[in-house]
Amino acid sequence: MMMKLKILIKLEKKKMNDFNNFQINSQKKILELLNPLIIDYLKKQSIQILLQKDKIIFGDDNLDITEEILDIFNKKHNKIKFE
Numbered sequence: 118m119m120m121k122l123k124i125l126i127k128l129e130k131k132k133m134n135d136f137n138n139f140q141i142n143s144q145k146k147i148l149e150l151l152n153p154l155i156i157d158y159l160k161k162q163s164i165q166i167l168l169q170k171d172k173i174i175f176g177d178d179n180l181d182i183t184e185e186i187l188d189i190f191n192k193k194h195n196k197i198k199f200e
Contacts, residue, residue, distance in 0.1 A: 143199045150197070154189050158182070 159167060162182075170181060 139199070146197065146199065150194055151186075151190055154193065155186060158186060158189065 155167070158164075164182075167182075170176075170183070
């Protein structure tokens with residue numbers, strides 16, 4: 118019984134580690150695809166600075182370009198293969 122428990126704990130640890138690595142690699146891949154699109158968008162729109170929305174206390178909602186960037190991303194990368 119104790120041996121089975123050790124095997125299960127070891128398996129759970131490996132699966133959690135595998136999942137964490139998958140998550141990190143997936144986020145990295147998305148950012149690698151997203152960053153050039155953002156840079157291109159900023160150049161075309163003559164935007165010189167981009168701030169994270171959660172770092173801003175007050176701001177005009179019309180300045181939020183999140184949806185536009187996501188639309189561009191989705192059109193360009195409608196399928197992403199994660200490994």
